Amino acid sequence: MPHPVTLDAAGIAAGATARAAFVRGLGAACRDEGFLLLQNHGIPAELCRAVLADAAAFFARPAADKERLHIRHSTNHRGFSRMQNSRDWREQLHFAAEWPEGAWSPGKPDHYRLAGGNPWPDAAFASTLLRYMAAVQALGFRLLDALGECLGLPPRHFERLSDEPPYLLLKLISYHVQPARNQRNGVAAHCDWSWITILLQDSTGGLEVQDRNGEWWPVPPQPGILAVNVGELLEIQSRGHFRAAPHRVISPATRQRVSVPAFINPPLDARIAPLAMPPAPIAPHAPEKEHIHRVVPQGAACEAFVFGESEWRRKGLGGWCHDPRCLS
Numbered sequence: 436m437p438h439p440v441t442l443d444a445a446g447i448a449a450g451a452t453a454r455a456a457f458v459r460g461l462g463a464a465c466r467d468e469g470f471l472l473l474q475n476h477g478i479p480a481e482l483c484r485a486v487l488a489d490a491a492a493f494f495a496r497p498a499a500d501k502e503r504l505h506i507r508h509s510t511n512h513r514g515f516s517r518m519q520n521s522r523d524w525r526e527q528l529h530f531a532a533e534w535p536e537g538a539w540s541p542g543k544p545d546h547y548r549l550a551g552g553n554p555w556p557d558a559a560f561a562s563t564l565l566r567y568m569a570a571v572q573a574l575g576f577r578l579l580d581a582l583g584e585c586l587g588l589p590p591r592h593f594e595r596l597s598d599e600p601p602y603l604l605l606k607l608i609s610y611h612v613q614p615a616r617n618q619r620n621g622v623a624a625h626c627d628w629s630w631i632t633i634l635l636q637d638s639t640g641g642l643e644v645q646d647r648n649g650e651w652w653p654v655p656p657q658p659g660i661l662a663v664n665v666g667e668l669l670e671i672q673s674r675g676h677f678r679a680a681p682h683r684v685i686s687p688a689t690r691q692r693v694s695v696p697a698f699i700n701p702p703l704d705a706r707i708a709p710l711a712m713p714p715a716p717i718a719p720h721a722p723e724k725e726h727i728h729r730v731v732p733q734g735a736a737c738e739a740f741v742f743g744e745s746e747w748r749r750k751g752l753g754g755w756c757h758d759p760r761c762l763s
């Protein structure tokens with residue numbers, strides 16, 4: 436079995452036989468590894484190139500331009516940040532679903548502080564990024580629909596969890612060059628707090644994914660290919676039938692690396708609960724050689740919760756790992 440597996444997403448909208456084969460392949464990849472590559476995903480190549488080019492151009496701008504969009508000026512946790520700490524060694528520009536109506540006002544739950552608009556560098560940038568966000572979210576929900584089918588759920592189960600719009604997150608990331616090649620991480624090993632994450636990366640390389648045996652595999656970039664990983668939310672809801680894949684990024688040796696993960700998330704008010712199905716048989720997993728940052732420890736029993744509340748704890752209050760030693 437090649438690592439990671441590549442699926443042809445053209446099957447998703449094809450006739451019944453091709454669709455069934457795609458759904459089976461997707462289900463198996465998300466169950467076995469929680470990670471796969473996707474070709475023929477339907478997002479125009481020209482749009483993917485434009486997003487990567489806009490991201491690279493932004494990170495090449497003078498520090499004053501980045502400071503203007505700094506996340507500390509944002510009331511809803513969006514904008515630029517430069518992180519150089521034990522977990523991250525990168526710059527990023529953080530966007531989310533544009534949702535001016537219904538944003539926080541006194542009396543509303545705190546997690547609506549995450550709603551609102553984005554600090555765009557300029558109008559052309561906004562137009563490209565919003566086009567990409569709509570396309571990647573549509574792809575994400577097509578994949579979730581297929582995964583719901585594998586779990587025996589009715590069509591569009593994930594899309595219909597609430598009437599509010601999904602809280603899509605999109606990060607433009609630039610990894611700093613580390614010429615000494617000391618193998619430090621651009622981002623340390625972690626799982627994503629998402630249903631699924633769809634990643635667009637430039638041609639530099641550095642992403643690695645961990646299999647069930649604890650072995651790390653590189654994910655070499657290929658033109659036109661998107662990477663998809665299961666996040667903790669889907670692992671929790673599917674009672675472990677789908678596996679949140681740990682991943683990390685080794686800092687590039689010779690040139691900046693740009694990547695654009697899109698976190699396909701529920702709406703803020705969605706109630707996330709483990710589905711009424713027997714839990715997956717406990718698969719043996721390798722003892723942790725390296726700490727994996729996770730919001731919820733793997734396999735922990737989980738009660739129903741409101742997604743926005745968990746997201747506010749993570750972002751607004753800094754609870755991004757269950758291990759208190761990570762938070763100091």
Ligand SMILES: O=C(O)CCC(=O)C(=O)O
Pocket residue numbers: 606608622627634636642682683684694695696
């Ligand atoms: O840059 C990448 O390839 C992965 C980024 C990532 O895992 C994250 O930001 O959650």
Ligand SMILES: [Fe+2]
Pocket residue numbers: 625626627682
């Ligand atoms: Fe990630």
